[in-house]
Amino acid sequence: MRFLVVAVLLMAFVPLPATGQGRVPAAQVYETTLTIDTYPYAGFLETRHSDAYNIDYLWLDRPAYEASNPQPAPQDYTGVVLENDWLRLTFLPELGGRLYGITDKTTGEELLYQNPVIKPTPWGPDKEPDLQLWWLAAGGVEWCLPVDEHGFEWAVPWGYETEVTAEGARITLWDSKAGDRIRAEITVFLPADQAAFQLKPWLVNPTPSPVTFKFWHNAMLAPGAPNTVGPDLRFVLPVDEVTVHSSGNFNAGDVLSWPEHGGVDYSRLGNWDKWLGFxxxxxxxxDWTGVYDGALGRGLARVFPGQGIRGVKGFGFGWASPLDSNLWTDDGSTYVEFHGGPSPTFWDSITLEQNQTLGWTETWLPLRDLPALSWANEKMAIGLQAEDGVLHLGLLSSRQRTATVQIWRKADCTLLWEEEEMDLPPGAATLRDAPGLGAGPEELLVAAFSGDEFLAATDEQVCWPPRSSVEPLPPESGPSFWVHWSGTDMGGGIAGYDVQVRDGDVDAPWVDWQVNTTLITGQFRGWPGHTYTFRSRARDAAGNVEDWPAGPWEDTFTTVVQLPERLFLPLVLR
Structure with a gap:
């Protein structure tokens, strides 16, 4: 397979804080030609129609195809590339508009599986009476509409348009613009300043009637080793149970405890016997999940709106007794699948009423060099691993950040470890070792902040207090003046404020002025010639109370001055 850049289309630059390289990151879009060995299945296709969805689909005359003794031959495909300083995203509009490549430019490694041959498999949708099973395990990320098991549109051309702005590069792909069928648009946005990207599915029912259908995206992943997976690859799902879809060892519908069932850790691929989908x-x-190979230190985190987009499906071909790779490729390469969608399972559907749409935004964060994948959001991923009394901590940020990172013991909210001003470069793991904490990852809470911005917390428990401050006052005020204060809480919300006042210098006592108030402003009246200093603290709904400011001048003050007396003159009328 070869890659040839044909034409650079668009490029944009966006100003950023200094990165140490003397330049600002760039986002660009260009086209390329990919030559992939392809079996001659196209000559054995017929276009047929699904009355249920009013959508055409491709029907393969498999007996005739097999009888022809098919052999692959090189075929050129047009690739559309979004690229910034950290990532290269490659799309194949001719093959279902799939996202074909996620390349880490720092290492040159590919995260997605890319089949070296485009070859019909014996799997695929079977929702039409005459539909013989077939599907192209071409690799990448495909968009599966309107049925499960990959949908109808993975082998047809999709339309697309691209855009580059100061913020980054964008591609929007669509299967149809027709007004008489369910349709999908997929927008992928690559920010100029991030080692992550956003995926935005948009499902549209433009018809005058409700449509019940299914939609999933399916990522075929091979992180780390070139175009294959290893035994230490893990499906990272923060759930307690999974439902079997298909398996060589279990029955469809079986419920397995997760990650361990029957003494076997099924999150680790190397512990599997035969194939498993769940x-x-x-x-x-x-609202996050992922795939991560701890031995190779490579993987992907997917962050999504979990309240409405609840579907997560994993699939692997097995390990001890895997399926024969000749079913989908010619070189023994393999991968795992990671699906996401708005339905909990393939057995569930969604319905859009007439002229109704459904859309959402996900963040996909490529990972490398973390000790594990323990937690993720759209800003960063965190990995924790305990070994010989040492906690190995890793943080990987989507963009350049400087953060305060804390480790708390969840049982009693004791702060065990803290580092301020931690540098978090985009897409690269920042690693620290914390010995002697006396607790394992499941007993700890890691939190990260950047100033007043909450970045991450590996548990819903809130151990850190809110933050507040009194707004600066003018150096001099009249006897009656307004004092304003405010705060931020990175957890359960601010429940109230305490505000104290000091009359005099730093040796004067503090006196309560406002106690557990929900107000954020108050009028104060003082005496001329007196200097008044104010400080605040906040408490949150979880019961955490902020400390009073530690320094003598971490507050705000003003001196009351005597206003000039008014001079009244007699009114003289002429």
Whole structure:
């Protein structure tokens, strides 16, 4: 397979804080030609129609195809590339508009599986009476509409348009613009300043009637080793149970405890016997999930709105007794699948009423060099691993950040470890070792902040207090003046404020002025010639109370001055 850049189309630059390289990151879009060995299946296709969805689909005359003794031959495909300083995203509009490549430019490694041959497999949708099973395991990320098992549109051309702005590069792909069928648009946005990207599916029912259908995206992943997976690859699902979809060892519908069932850790691919497909049960419990190979230090975190997009499905071909790779490729390469969608399982559907749409935004964060994948959001991923009394901590940020990172013991909210001004470069793991904490990852809470911005916390428990301050006052005020204060809480919300006042210098006592108030402003009256200093603290709904400011001048003050007396003159009328 070869890659040839044909034409550079668009490029944009966006100003950023200094990165140490003397330049600002760039986002660009260009086209390329990919030559991939392809079996001659196209000559054996017929276009047929699904009355249920009013959508055409491709029907393969498999007996005739097999009888022809098919052999692959090189075929050129047009690739559309979004690229910034950290990532290269490659799309194949001719093959279902799939996202074909996620390349880490720092290492040159590819995260997605890319089949060296485009070859019909014996799997695929079977929702039409005459539909013989077939599907192209071409690799990448495909968009599966309107049925499960990959949908109808993975082998047809999709339309697309691209855009580059100061913020980054964008591609929007669509299967159809027709007004008489369910349709999908997929927008992928690559920010100029991030080692992550956003995926935005948009499902549209432009018809005058309700349409019941299914939609999933399916990522075929091979992180780390070139175009294959290793035994230490893990499906990271923060759930307690999964439902079996299909398996060589279990029955469809079986419920397995997760990650360990029957003494076997099924999150680790190397512990599997035969193939296994499974759904998070009863759906995504949190708004993130991922795949990570701890031995190779490579993987992907997917962050999504878990309240409405609950579907998570994993699939692997097995390990001890895997399926024969000749079913989908010619070189023994392999991969795992990671699906996401708005339905909990393939057995569930969604309905859009007439002229109704459904859309959402996900963040996909490529990972490398973390000790594990323990937690993720759209800003960063965190990995924790304990070994010989040492906690190995890793943080990987989507963009350049400087953060305060804390480790708390969850049982009693004791702060065990803290580092301020930690540098978090985009897409690269920042690693620290914390010995002697006396607790394992499941007993700890890691939190990260950047100033007043909450970045991450590996548990819903809130151990850190809110932050507040009194707004600066003018050096001099009249006897009556307004004092304003405010705060931020990175957890359960601010429940109230205490505000104290000091009359005099730093040796004067503090006196309560406002106690547990929900107000953020108050009028104060003082005496001329007196200097008044104010300080605040906040408490949150979880019961955490902020400390009073530690320094003598971490507050705000003003001196009351005597206003000039008014001079009244007699009114003289002429």
């Amino acid at each position: 759904f998070a049960r009863p759906g995504a419990a949190e």
